[in-house]
Amino acid sequence: MKIKTLMASAAITASAWTAAAAQDATFYYDKNGWDEGFAALIEGASEASGLDIAGQQLTPTDRYQAYVMSSIAGGAAPAIFTWWNGKQLDSLVETGEIADLTELWDEAIANGWFSEAERELFSVDGTPYAIPLNVARWPVLYNKDAFAAAGIDAPPATWDELLADADALKEAGYIPFNAPAVGGWMGFIWFSELMVRTDPDAFVGLTDGTVPYNGPEVQRAMEIWTDFYERGYFTDAREQDETRFMVNEEAAMYLIGEWTAGILANRGMEPGEKIGAFLMPPVDAETENTVIVEAAPIVFSADAMEEMPALMDAARYLMSPEAGNALGQANGIYSGNLMTDAPNAIVSDVNAIIAEDAPRSVVRWWEAVPPELQGDLVSQMNAFMLDPTAENAQRVMDDMQSLNESYWAFQ
Amino acid sequence: MAVDISDPAFLEGLKRKERARQRPSWLRLAIASLLLVAYLVPFYYLFVTIFKTTDEYLRSSVLDLPNSLAPFWDNVVQAWTLGGMGRASINSMSYAVLGAGLATALAAAAAYGLTRLKLRSANAWFMLIFAGTLFPFQMFLVPLFFGFQRTGLINSWGGMVLVYTAICIPFPLLVLRGSFGAIAREIDEAARIEGASEWRVFASMIVPNAKGALIALFLIQFTFIWNDLLFSSILAGSPEVRSIMVALQALQGTYSSTGPNVVVTASLLSSVPTVLLFIFLRRYFMSGLQLGT
Amino acid sequence: MQAPQTPPISAAIRAEAHRREVAARRRSGRVALVFIAPALALVALFLLLPVLFNLGLSFTRWQRFSGLDEFGGLMNYQRLFMVPYLSEVVINTAMWVIGAITLPLAFGLGLALLLRGVPGEGLFKALFFLPRVLAPAAVGTIWFYVYAPDGVINTLAGAAVGQEIDYGWLFESHTITPAIIMTFVWQTLGINMVLLLLGMAAIPRDPIEAAHVDGASSWQIFRHIIWPLLLPTVFVVTILNVIAGFTAFDLIWVMGNGYPAQRSLSLAVFMYYETFSNSRWAFGAAIAVMLSALVILVSWALTVMQSRVEARIR
CATH class of the missing domain: 1.10.3720.10 (MetI-like)
Known part of the structure; x- marks a missing residue:
């Protein structure tokens, strides 16, 4: 009977659909374009643990988050997955579904793989719950040829030098800064950098509700931002190709995470030869030297860890210098492991700067801000970039503060 | 009104009126042609852009003709590989063929059950199935996302086929209920007396009688599934099962550093199957529209 | 449907005919349900049930990781x-x-x-x-x-x-x-x-x-x-x-x-x-x-x- 064969084949395909169940564990991630590196990490983790671990990429980021959140709400956290640190990690750990990794970190620090500073980035109330996939600092990347053409021989060390260099670049026909606003998230980049360069404490205060978004501290940062737009320092925020103006060499500098060095390298701008990096200097000489750090954690489900103790071996491998080097070689990503080789010249430049200046590191605004506020606030910042006038700056600040106020009022 | 139709003056007048009604048709042709040209400007943009390199696109005016036709192939290759369009188009093709095919077949079976057999309260059964289309799609998103996540159907090929099939059942059912109902009763009564099974009556008497409607319905549902962004963006996020429209959107959206020439080429590629179907099966598309009303 | 033509029909035969007709109609109805069943099942599972589920969810406090089992009223x-x-x-x-x-x-x-x-x-x-x-x-x-x-x-x-x-x-x-x-x-x-x-x-x-x-x-x-x-x-x-x-x-x-x-x-x-x-x-x-x-x-x-x-x- 035809119908019977049909039913039988349907049953077979049905079992094939849920093929993921055949694996011991699945490693979920949303990082686009790091496929080669993830393949290497997953292979190494499988080998180290003896488990059959499968990789699974889900994009875009918001849908990925939705997937993880609804999995946890339904009582089944993925075994291994990438997440964000800061408040994002706080609320994830609050669910009680995430494995405590204190022992592993003790071991890693004893091995000299990481320092206490990194441990702090992946901890909630002093307990580490995650291991680093990537630690990225946020320098200014610059086009070395453009600097040479404008007669600049060294990256700026003070705010006045930064302004002078920007003017010199304009004079030489460049737009000083590439500042895209694509993908709905990039608005916070200049906002938080200017906050950090004028008042790092106030920057931290913004993210815990103690500093208002329309107070004098923010006013000052927004004035500088507006002024930079008036001076013509920024590229058109409506451009959708985020590295276009860097690649076609219309813009000379790009304030962004160091992982962008890999993207620029793919588009023909070799880190070290064509591209250099510096930390943006503070606006006032007395402002504390600071660097913004973005840390991408990998977390483990507490249940899965209990069921499969071998997962801890996978975690140990993922923290190791071998894993760090694998990711670095494949995609130019820096894991933050002190015993890995810097994957490119930008990372080694930034390592050198940090070793010399020992700046205070602060968690990136995106991770530091409460997740419920993240989207609403950043869309205001994007709106400012599209209409960078003083009146709009005031409106944006007031709107951000009213959102901020109502959020903290309920906490 | 009484008219002497043999009156030559009256006939002359009629002829003049007839000519007067002919003349504006040329004026109307001119206006229509002008409108059409304006209407097709985006297509002009599409066709000059797919032949430009990224560099050429960024340096020339969008309306300029391309320097050569050669970059087209490179744009296709880039769209195909960068956006993962190859895999995605195979996925979407399978969703669309299977989803539309299954939905039309199941709707036909249900319509047969509703119209040709003696089912008590057939109307209520029909309303029950048809109620599925009363709601805007937004009503299904949260439950489907969560339910698929809980049952492991999320990011699975089978889950996508099932959901598309379900969504595409009510409308064909509405149409087929009408067309099956219009087929003469005698056909199947006679077959039954001769001892034909219900399946035979359905498959070899009723279905062939509604072939046109079935093809048109398949085309409508195929186009819907192929074009869908909403459901696939929520239920199929992994690269293995991603649909063509999600791939297109990913190419245009975040983290992509692809030139407009590649993105526009990708949107052309993503439209090829439906446009081809339209060109070759236009007759069925148009009759499908009549079914819709 | 034509009634039997021969004039004198006993009540038993008439009852028998009626019984047969009812049985045939029942059988026909059952077959009809078989034809409807797949479409109905899919629509019920993927469209109708979700509508009810969605309505129910709208009264919970579910957001981010939790709240799925907390009643939130008209919140x-x-x-x-x-x-x-x-x-x-x-x-x-x-x-x-x-x-x-x-x-x-x-x-x-x-x-x-x-x-x-x-x-x-x-x-x-x-x-x-x-x-x-x-x-x-x-x-x-x-x-x-x-x-x-x-x-x-x-x-x-x-x-x-x-x-x-x-x-x-x-x-x-x-x-x-x-x-x-x-x-x-x-x-x-x-x-x-x-x-x-x-x-x-x-x-x-x-x-x-x-x-x-x-x-x-x-x-x-x-x-x-x-x-x-x-x-x-x-x-x-x-x-x-x-x-x-x-x-x-x-x-x-x-x-x-x-x-x-x-x-x-x-x-x-x-x-x-x-x-x-x-x-x-x-x-x-x-x-x-x-x-x-x-x-x-x-x-x-x-x-x-x-x-x-x-x-x-x-």
Whole structure:
């Protein structure tokens, strides 16, 4: 009977659909374009643990988050997955579904793989719950040829030098800064950098509700931002190709995470030869030297860890210098492991700067801000970039503060 | 009104009126042609852009003709590989063929059950199935996302086929209920007396009688599934099962550093199957529209 | 069904016949259910059950990681009215609904009247219809660049006025919605036109000829003969357009990609954003319920109007 064969084949395909169940564990991630590196990490983790671990990429980021959140709400956290640190990690750990990794970190620090500073980035109330996939600092990347053409021989060390260099670049026909606003998230980049360069404490205060978004501290940062737009320092925020103006060499500098060095390298701008990096200097000489750090954690489900103790071996491998080097070689990503080789010249430049200046590191605004506020606030910042006038700056600040106020009022 | 139709003056007048009604048709042709040209400007943009390199696109005016036709192939290759369009188009093709095919077949079976057999309260059964289309799609998103996540159907090929099939059942059912109902009763009564099974009556008497409607319905549902962004963006996020429209959107959206020439080429590629179907099966598309009303 | 002809039939035979007929009808009904079952099962599982589930979810406190099992009452429905940019959402949605009802219909009707009897009518129809078979996501992608600061619209307008224009149609709050609606019109005008032409083809020629002979003007013929007979088609088209306007998503999602307040561009997009970007699941479910209520209410009202009009014609 035809119908019977049909039913039988349907049953077979049905079992094939849920093929993921055949694996011991699945490693979920949303990082686009790091496929080669993830393949290497997953292979190494499988080998180290003896488990059959499968990789699974889900994009875009918001849908990925939705997937993880609804999995946890339904009582089944993925075994291994990438997440964000800061408040994002706080609320994830609050669910009680995430494995405590204190022992592993003790071991890693004893091995000299990481320092206490990194441990702090992946901890909630002093307990580490995650291991680093990537630690990225946020320098200014610059086009070395453009600097040479404008007669600049060294990256700026003070705010006045930064302004002078920007003017010199304009004079030489460049737009000083590439500042895209694509993908709905990039608005916070200049906002938080200017906050950090004028008042790092106030920057931290913004993210815990103690500093208002329309107070004098923010006013000052927004004035500088507006002024930079008036001076013509920024590229058109409506451009959708985020590295276009860097690649076609219309813009000379790009304030962004160091992982962008890999993207620029793919588009023909070799880190070290064509591209250099510096930390943006503070606006006032007395402002504390600071660097913004973005840390991408990998977390483990507490249940899965209990069921499969071998997962801890996978975690140990993922923290190791071998894993760090694998990711670095494949995609130019820096894991933050002190015993890995810097994957490119930008990372080694930034390592050198940090070793010399020992700046205070602060968690990136995106991770530091409460997740419920993240989207609403950043869309205001994007709106400012599209209409960078003083009146709009005031409106944006007031709107951000009213959102901020109502959020903290309920906490 | 009484008219002497043999009156030559009256006939002359009629002829003049007839000519007067002919003349504006040329004026109307001119206006229509002008409108059409304006209407097709985006297509002009599409066709000059797919032949430009990224560099050429960024340096020339969008309306300029391309320097050569050669970059087209490179744009296709880039769209195909960068956006993962190859895999995605195979996925979407399978969703669309299977989803539309299954939905039309199941709707036909249900319509047969509703119209040709003696089912008590057939109307209520029909309303029950048809109620599925009363709601805007937004009503299904949260439950489907969560339910698929809980049952492991999320990011699975089978889950996508099932959901598309379900969504595409009510409308064909509405149409087929009408067309099956219009087929003469005698056909199947006679077959039954001769001892034909219900399946035979359905498959070899009723279905062939509604072939046109079935093809048109398949085309409508195929186009819907192929074009869908909403459901696939929520239920199929992994690269293995991603649909063509999600791939297109990913190419245009975040983290992509692809030139407009590649993105526009990708949107052309993503439209090829439906446009081809339209060109070759236009007759069925148009009759499908009549079914819709 | 014919009753047995032979005159004297005993009650037993009659009862037997009746029993058989009932049995046959039952059997037929059972077979019918088998034919309906697969369709019914799929629809029930993937469409009807989710509707009920969605309604239930809208009364929970579910957001982000938790709250799925906590009853929140009408919390999510009240929350909508506390959204600071609610007025933008409402205004944009209203623009969509009004625009989607009137514009494709008006342009489609104009075009249908213009094209009727023009040489090459078939080709015109096909070309005006063509955008309809393209995916909204593909159309949105192309039009995103058409409206870009260095795009087609600005280039043509700049050439017309003789100076460079780099207006960001999709980046300004007062042009983004009209701009996307125009793209929607570009895509749907063809189908409106074709449906209206089908409606017109069904109108008998005689009264129109007679009116011509009587010397009626084109406008009078349209107003008093064509339009009333076309009204039922107009209603069908309008209902289709209303639903499309309320639920327009793909175009806005693709074309509003660079706009910071994208979530406020329509109720459908707002629902999607709150659900899948902000992970406010229960709130998203509540917005979906309200959207459904609106759509059903408006299409019901239109259906009632339609049957009234049809009754008047007859």
